[in-house]
Amino acid sequence: MAMPEPAATGGTSAEPGKCVPPARPEVERLKAYSAPLEGRRGMLRLDFNENTIGPSxxxxxxxxxxxxxxxxxxxxxxxxxxxxxxxxxxxxxxxxxxxxxxxxxxxxxxxxxxxxxxxxxxxxxxxxxxxxxxxxxxxxxxxxxxxxxxxxxxxxxxxxxxxxxxxxxxxxxxxxxxxxxxxxxxxxxxxxxxxxxxxxxxxxxxxxxxxxxxxxxxxxxxxxxxxxxxxxxxxxxxxxxxxxxxxxxxxxxxxxxxxxxxxxxxxxxxxxxxxxxxxxxxxxDQPYVDAYVAEVLRARDWTLEALRQAGVRHHCAGGNYLLIWPQRPVAEVDGALRREGILIRPMAGKPLIDGCFRVSIGTTSQMQRFMAAFLPLER
CATH class of the missing domain: 3.40.640.10 (Type I PLP-dependent aspartate aminotransferase-like (Major domain))
Structure with a gap:
């Protein structure tokens, strides 16, 4: 019995009448993990929880x-x-x-x-x-x-x-x-x-x-x-x-x-x-790392206070990131911030947190830039 051709997963298609060899059944059923990593150069990258100032x-x-x-x-x-x-x-x-x-x-x-x-x-x-x-x-x-x-x-x-x-x-x-x-x-x-x-x-x-x-x-x-x-x-x-x-x-x-x-x-x-x-x-150079972590914690405190004063729903419990529930649709906020050169990570489809976005915490000046672009979207 002829084996059905697997669903296309990208790349070059096989010639007509030829079948791409199937992978293991577990792989054929798999939805690969992927992250939108293209088009990030020159942006304020607050989307992947990276160090935002570079190494020692x-x-x-x-x-x-x-x-x-x-x-x-x-x-x-x-x-x-x-x-x-x-x-x-x-x-x-x-x-x-x-x-x-x-x-x-x-x-x-x-x-x-x-x-x-x-x-x-x-x-x-x-x-x-x-x-x-x-x-x-x-x-x-x-x-x-x-x-x-x-x-x-x-x-x-x-x-x-x-x-x-x-x-x-x-x-x-x-x-x-x-x-x-x-x-x-x-x-x-x-x-x-x-x-x-x-x-x-x-x-x-x-x-x-x-x-x-x-x-x-x-x-x-x-x-x-x-x-x-x-x-x-x-x-x-x-x-x-x-x-x-x-x-x-x-x-x-x-x-x-x-x-x-x-x-x-x-x-x-x-x-x-x-x-x-x-x-x-x-x-x-552990002192460099310690200084960066200390700056992120200062920036986190500043950002949390700014969000509280603005009445924006948010959640922050640990890590160099927090969750924000905007009044507008997340896709709209994501697009508006991207046009300002700022990247965030929408949580669309994530259980319990669909409808919010994650923003990484950088330096205080970087978070001031983020808030200056985000808060007008809440008005």
Missing amino acids: PLVAQVLRNFSTEEIAVYPEYDGLREALVQNLLETGCRPGLLPEQVGLFNGIDAAIHAVFQAYGSAGETLLTTSPTFGYYTPCAGMQGMTIEAIPYQGETFDFPLAAIQEALAARAPRLLLICNPNNPTGTRLPADQLIALAASAPGSLVVVDELYEAFTGDSVLPCADFTATPNLLVFRSLAKTAGLAGLRIGFAIGHADVVDRVSRVTGPYDVNSVAVAAAFAALA
């Missing part, structure tokens, strides 16, 4: 001095894990962390993908929350996993702790993935409760995505004991605070055996030499 001058200097010889050879990672461990210890991580407990990845997206490849199988369950970072779902779908997404609660989007505990006890999911603080709601769960969740479910890999923890100080690393809870894995990145989003480098931190298994499904040179050099420089 040390990073810029390293990139300017990067040699053609370094470009021509495969990357070397000697010392990078040690540098990250030292940075983590200096910023409050529990003593005793070893370099073999750190995995290197081509951005956190690659780390997420690797976790699902290493631990997720068809028919098994991913337990997570909703709404949350959109890339978890397609990664689970690639493996044919069942997704159980428990919604945040109420107008303040409280963490559904009791429901998560019940699901862990009743269904023993293969993976529990929690973004903390959560993107986009900012919802936070204290470190001791996250560790307790891992301790209660030794058969589940509990992954805590901490890309935004620097803006709240909610990390589990100061109190995590990976010997006692070897099923706990933590994601960190240099994208949101150190300004290396364009170079793609992320870390997974946990028990050495878990890090080893997640790393097995990656390529030997997935992290490129330029990213490695930039990471060394960024880790060597």
